[in-house]
Amino acid sequence: MKRLxxxxxxxxxxxxxxxxxxxxxxxxxxxxxAELDQMxxxxxxxxxxxxxxxxxxxxxxxxxxxxxxxxxxxxxxEGDAAVKxxxxxxxxxxxxxxxxxxxxxxxxxxxxxxxxxxxxxxLASPEDVMDTVQKLRKKAKDEGNLETTxxxxxxxxxxxxxxxxxxxxxxxxxxxxxxxNTTVVYGTWWWxxxxxxxxxxPGYAVMRGVGFAVGVGITHALWGNCSWGHGHGxxxxxxxxxxxxxxxxxxxxxxxxxxxxxxxxxxGNKAPRNKANFQKTGNRSGTTQRQNYRGRDAQRDQxxxxxxxxxxxxxxxxxxxxxxxxxxxxxxxNQANRNFSQHKSSRxxxxxxxxxxxxxxxxxxxxxxxxxxxxxQQTKRNINRGNxxxxxxxxxxxxxxxRSGGARRGGGRR
Numbered sequence: 468m469k470r471l472x473x474x475x476x477x478x479x480x481x482x483x484x485x486x487x488x489x490x491x492x493x494x495x496x497x498x499x500x501a502e503l504d505q506m507x508x509x510x511x512x513x514x515x516x517x518x519x520x521x522x523x524x525x526x527x528x529x530x531x532x533x534x535x536x537x538x539x540x541x542x543x544x545e546g547d548a549a550v551k552x553x554x555x556x557x558x559x560x561x562x563x564x565x566x567x568x569x570x571x572x573x574x575x576x577x578x579x580x581x582x583x584x585x586x587x588x589x590l591a592s593p594e595d596v597m598d599t600v601q602k603l604r605k606k607a608k609d610e611g612n613l614e615t616t617x618x619x620x621x622x623x624x625x626x627x628x629x630x631x632x633x634x635x636x637x638x639x640x641x642x643x644x645x646x647x648n649t650t651v652v653y654g655t656w657w658w659x660x661x662x663x664x665x666x667x668x669p670g671y672a673v674m675r676g677v678g679f680a681v682g683v684g685i686t687h688a689l690w691g692n693c694s695w696g697h698g699h700g701x702x703x704x705x706x707x708x709x710x711x712x713x714x715x716x717x718x719x720x721x722x723x724x725x726x727x728x729x730x731x732x733x734x735g736n737k738a739p740r741n742k743a744n745f746q747k748t749g750n751r752s753g754t755t756q757r758q759n760y761r762g763r764d765a766q767r768d769q770x771x772x773x774x775x776x777x778x779x780x781x782x783x784x785x786x787x788x789x790x791x792x793x794x795x796x797x798x799x800x801n802q803a804n805r806n807f808s809q810h811k812s813s814r815x816x817x818x819x820x821x822x823x824x825x826x827x828x829x830x831x832x833x834x835x836x837x838x839x840x841x842x843x844q845q846t847k848r849n850i851n852r853g854n855x856x857x858x859x860x861x862x863x864x865x866x867x868x869x870r871s872g873g874a875r876r877g878g879g880r881r
Contacts, residue, residue, distance in 0.1 A: 497592075498588050498591065498592070498595070500599075501658040501660070501661040502588075502661060503588065503595060503596065503599040504599060504602075504603065504657075504658060504661065504663070505658060505661040505662070505663045506581070506584055506585055506588060506599075506663075507585070507596065507599045507600055507603060508603060508649040508653065508663035508665075509574075509581075509649055509663060509664060509665055509666065510585075511599070511600045511603035511604055511607075512603075512604065512607060512613060512634065512645050512647060512652070512677060513634070513644070513645060514619060514634045514635060514636055514642060514643075515633055515634055515635060515692055515693040516635075516636075516642070516689040516691060516692050516693075517568070517571070517642060517644070517689060518600070518634075518693060519691035519692050519693050519702045519703075519727075520561055520564045520565060520689055520690075520691045521565070521571065521575075521585075522585070522589050522593075522596065522702060523559075523561035523589075523691060523702060523727055524559070524561040524562045524564070524565050525575075525582050525583070525585040525586035525589060526561075526586040526589060526590055526729050527558070527559045527561070527562050527586070528579065528582050528583045528586055530557075530558040530559055530562040531562055531565075531572075531575055531579075531582055532576075532579065533556070533558065534553070534556075534558060534562050534563070534565060534566055534572055535572045535573070535575060535576035537553060537556075537566065538566055538569045538572045538573070539573075539576075542569065544566065544569075545566075545567055545568065545569055545683055546567050546683055546684050546685050546688060547567065547684075547685055547686050547687055547688045547712060549566040549567050549569075549688075550563050550564055550566055550567050550687075550688045550712055551712065552566075553566055554713070554714060554715050555715075559730060560709065560713045560716055561691070563713070564688050564689060564690065564691075564712075567683060567685055567688035567689075568642070568644060568683055570644050570668055570680050571644060573668070574666040574668075577666060578664065578666075581664070590729060593700060593701050593702070594698050594699055594700050594701070596700075597693065597694075597695065597700025597701065598697055598698065598700060600693075600700075601629075601630075601631065601632060601695065601697075601700075603653060604632040604634070605630065605632060606653040606654055607652050607653050607677075608621070608623070608632060609654070610652065610653065610654045611676075612647070612652045612653075612675075612676045612677055613632070613634075613652075613677065615637075616637070616679075617637060618636070618637055618643035618645075618679045618682065619634055619635065619636060619637055619643065619645075619679075620634070620635045620636070620637055621633075621634055622634075622635065628697065629696075629697045631695045631696075633693075633695070638682075640684060640685060640686060641682040641683070641684055641685075642682060642683050642685055642689065643679040643680065643681075643682045643683075644679065644680045644683070645677045645678070645679055646666075646667060646668065646671055646674075646677070646678040646679060646680055647665065647674070647676065647677045647678065648665050648667075648674065648675075649663040649664065649665040650662060650663065650665065651675060652675075652676065652677060668680055686711075687708045687709075687711040687712040688712060689708070690704055690705045690708035690709040690711075690712070690713075691703065691704055691705070691727065692704075692705065692724075694726075701726060701727070702726070702727040703724045703725065703726055703727065704718065704724065704725050704726070704727050705723070705724060706718050706720050706722060706723055706724065706725055707723060
């Protein structure tokens with residue numbers, strides 16, 4: 468009974484300790500609608516082409532950090548010329564495209580946590596991200612804050628089951644970055660605990676609707692676009708435009724358009740937020756590989772199975788191990804472990820005593836058995852000395868036995 472208590476107690480404690488790490492991916496809560504609304508509000512009203520480049524680029528947060536610094540160091544660079552100037556950088560092409568828009572990089576530089584959150588969300592579920600953008604655009608449209616202007620065209624496409632709102636530059640070669648207050652442009656914000664942030668470039672006053680920064684002339688810098696559709700939205704790449712400006716990293720494709728895929732090699736060792744984008748990036752760090760090799764996943768699976776068979780809930784177990792009740796439970800388990808260890812030790816001691824009584828030299832046997840433990844060379848020398856001693860004793864016995872036998876025979880003759 469004590470042994471069973473010790474085993475079960477160890478399983479419970481180990482599971483409570485390790486289970487949160489083992490199932491953090493599996494049990495991680497899906498990004499809520501409130502979080503997605505808050506996350507996408509600052510960029511949902513950007514032109515489709517620019518929005519798609521931002522979504523792709525946020526999946527490479529380390530590159531974004533370097534691009535922000537480069538843009539600060541080169542304030543006069545923008546448009547296609549800026550993109551060509553960074554072709555020698557090890558950044559992903561989507562990040563290179565954003566140096567054409569210093570204002571966008573300046574905005575992203577103020578919110579590095581937001582950048583990573585958007586990238587993680589887009590990797591985990593691009594469909595949810597794109598659907599959220601459409602929902603926000605419709606709210607801004609209903610509030611009268613999303614209309615066609617001299618800077619942009621707002622196209623409403625009515626389909627059988629959904630309404631798609633497309634935003635394009637009025638002039639394909641001049642892109643204006645919109646400026647707006649996220650807490651106003653969509654109407655009264657509906658998630659009071661998830662209020663979105665907003666960014667105003669220096670010199671801009673807070674406004675009711677949507678304003679625009681100075682237009683940026685581009686030809687090939689924007690090569691992405693949005694593919695809309697409820698539940699299957701994504702980002703496409705215009706291969707011809709992409710290859711026209713990304714001279715060192717061309718796409719080999721016979722198609723004019725192709726679906727964007729994340730390049731996990733460019734993400735570095737930054738762990739993605741949840742299991743979904745962990746699988747998409749395919750970027751397992753060396754630490755994770757070593758932990759899997761050591762069998763931690765198998766141990767956690769065994770612990771979970773044991774708990775399931777006994778109908779033990781890890782969350783309930785964690786609560787039960789808090790406070791005075793937890794202290795008593797741990798003391799009980801520890802005492803059971805000590806009793807089990809003492810019982811096992813006493814059995815081993817009895818076996819050792821029986822073995823020692825059968826030996827001619829108990830002290831020598833004990834020393835020989837334990838001397839040099841942990842030292843391979845010392846152990847080898849001990850074995851050699853033991854073998855040598857054994858051979859010597861054998862020779863002495865053989866020699867002594869002959870002399871003794873001869874004496875007895877001689878005596879018999881007398």
